[in-house]
Amino acid sequence: MTSDFSKLGLKDDIVKAIDEMGWTEPTPIQIEAVPVGIGGRDILAQAQTGTGKTGTYGSIILDRIEATKGGWPQALILTPTRELALQVSEELERLSKYTGHRIIPIYGGVSMVRQTQDMDRGVDVIVATPGRLCDHLKSDERLLEDISIVILDESDRMLDMGFRKDLEFILGRIPEEGRQTMLFSATMSKDIRKLALDCLNDPKEICVSKDEVVLDLIDQQYMMVDKEDKVDTLRYILAKDPKKTMVFCFTKYRVDKVVRKLKMSFKLAGIHGEYSQNRREETLRKFKEGAIEVLVASDIAARGLDIDDVERVINFDMPPEAETYVHRIGRTGRAGKRGTALSFVMREDRKLMKEIENLTLIPMEEIPAPTKGEMDKVFSNITELPRPVMAKKNSRKNDVPVKEKVFVVAEINIGKEDGITKSSLAQMIKDHTTVPKKSIGDIYISDRTSTLQIEKRYLSKTEDGLSKCDVNGKSIKLWKISEIEGLELKHTLEDEPSPKGDGHDKVRKDDRGTHGGHRSGRREDTRGDRMEHSRRSIRDDGDRKRDHRRSYNDDSQRRERPRYGDRRDGPRRQSDRSYGERRRNDDGNRDSRRSYGSQRNDSRGSRDGRSRDSNPRDRFQRPRRSGRY
Known part of the structure; x- marks a missing residue:
């Protein structure tokens, strides 16, 4: 076991730590990349999740740089998400058990002052997200002057999230002379090739072949399910066969919807990019410890998560491409244990199914969807989890629905690169359509596209109005992504909870108002x-x-x-x-x-x-x- 890794040329202290971590033999990516990386050559590697790429570049870094006390950072690892930054730093901590290197994660959601103080005490390796590292560079331009090794992990996801300009800004602050750069990506798109051309020097290309991507320990299944039946089908599966499960949704709105509908019946929680850092870390900790049995996640939030004992992966929404599918199901079937991957497939997903089978070289087994009678039989045995104590006090007894609005999430093919802002997009919709302002919800602007919530009945009008416009000669296209169901405005006649939920939500039944001091019932607090x-x-x-x-x-x-x-x-x-x-x-x-x-x-x-x-x-x-x- 030890001799296999020692043959790669790693130092004894690193091999000893690998031995204690329980790694039995090098993975294909480690066999090909570690000797090349130790030699100092740039690397362009295509590797999927679970292939051991973190151990690959982690062992290369620890082998090439010397541990210092109170020194400046010598190696930089860039990751797209905070969760992946924490995960990478934890694995490097285990690898550096006997080398003495100091690793610090840098990400948003925590104090910059505290991070600066940690780096001032000395650091050898920084694991950072691009956005927060740019913030540090604006206050300390010399932070990366001693960097000799740069790792771009999950590069395709960083480009998808709009970090291209941040990457250029960061790489521009690192001296090119003597710098070794390694780029790891799950896909090899044109954008990745262009990025590699800009930042790599005569790289060694390494690709884990399709034969090595085959996930033999995963039973791949699919079920033909209509969109409106997905939630009930998921409830049926979780109730009939409870396992530690990860559920993947295409958007954060769908994550919230699934959690809202199922959280009272199962130990379930959601995670996506809009949640605070503390909430995401707490949710992941509970899922690893078993306090949460089902984790509902978006692709971006779950990118790079390493949880060994996931028994099942469910694709509530099919991913946009086959490579993302492989990333998702790679969360199960680890550590020599078998896993199950179940996908909810609609008619329009059949083409994607063929692409997945061609990539994985494994035919997917179709299983029949449950009937209504089977669902009713299982649902009758489901008992709701105990509600919090305050839930009864703050419950709304006499809710009268006043007006129900159904919103949809739509995407537009213009973004920051076209000079679009939230206000300018809202003004454009106002000028070229008859959509009232109250029918437009949140607007999110990314580099190349924009996403907005709009009332369903105005979707076609908005699409027709914007199709007649252009931005810098670029025609505008709008398409629907998903639907937000059950968005209902309610007016409560009695027992309406206060906004803070502080318990002052009941109308007093004596001769005083809610705060006392008035003679006859509840005082009508009008403006006059x-x-x-x-x-x-x-x-x-x-x-x-x-x-x-x-x-x-x-x-x-x-x-x-x-x-x-x-x-x-x-x-x-x-x-x-x-x-x-x-x-x-x-x-x-x-x-x-x-x-x-x-x-x-x-x-x-x-x-x-x-x-x-x-x-x-x-x-x-x-x-x-x-x-x-």
Whole structure:
């Protein structure tokens, strides 16, 4: 076992760590790439998920650079997602157990200050996402001056996510002389070839052949399912045959939909790019530990995830290309264990099925979809998981649907590269269509395309209107991706929870309102009532301050300070007197105010030697009006 890896030319400390990690023999990509990489040559490798490419470039890096204490980074690994960055850094930590290299992951969602402090203490290898690394380079342009090895992992996915300009910016900050660059990709598209031409120097091309991509330990099956029956079919499969399962959806909206419909029946959670970093890490931790049995994921969020004990992969939506299918099902059938890959196939997916069979060289087995009777029999045995304690308190008992809107997710063939922004796209739709503003939802702008939510009934109008436009001579095309079902606006007559869900959501049944202090039921807080209440508060506050000053001047006539309350309760207040009565009272107390001011000035002295009495403006003060706001 040890001798097989030692034949690749790796150092003894690395081979010892590999031995403890339980790796039995090198994979095909490791056999071909490790000797070439140790020799310092650039590499262009096409390898699928699960082929051991992380161990390939990780062992090359640790073999070629020396561990330093308090030094600058010598190697850089770029990954498309935060999860993959964490996974790669963890594997390199295990490989460097006896070499002493320091590895630091750099990704978004955490403090940049803390990451900078970690790097200041010394680092040998940085594993980073392009966006966050660009942020660090803007504040420290010399960060990558000592980099000698660069790894571009999942390069095709980084280009799909729009990181091309970020990659050019990063590579432009690394000296080209003496730099070794290795590019790993699942596909070899024209964009990948162009990127390789720009950043690689006479690379060694390595491709894991189709024969080596064959996943012999995976039973591949498919089921003909209509779109509207997918959720019920998934519920049936999870209930009848519970296993540790990963479910793949094409969009993040579909991920949320599946989770929303099934979360009360199964230990299930979702993960996609819009979730916070802490939430994604917590979800993955629970899935690895078994607290979550079903993980619903989008392709981008699940890219590069390494979870060994996944028993089944379900393609809720078929991927756009055959290579992505291989990436998905590669999550199961690992560590010598058999796995199952089940795909929900619609009529329009038949062409893709043939491409998949040609790529994997394994025919897929068709299994019959469950009938309604079979579903009902299984569903009758499903019991909902216990709801949280607050769920009952915040439940809506008398929801009355007011209006239901069905939105669709559409994609447009223009993006940032065409100078499009969210506001400009919204304005374009407004100018060339009759779609109301409230019927347009979220808009997401990527480099080459844009995605927007729009009410289903206005989809054709939007498509017709935009087809007559062009951006920089480029005709605009719009197509539907998916549908967001069950988007319903509701109005609650009673027991409507507060926005914060803090428990103050029930209407009080006694003679006070939700916050107390009102005489008859729940106070109707209209705009006029709020303005009148504000005017009364300001007026009463001014009266209280003036009464307090007068009582302070004359101890013999000290009065109790007024309290908040109803004007009709208690003693008569200053604001309830007539204007003439208030004026006479003000004239009578003017001397006491003036004498108090003069005493105060005399006790501490004045700047010009005169007391405040000598100021004519003090002697002829006008009474303050407090009758109106």
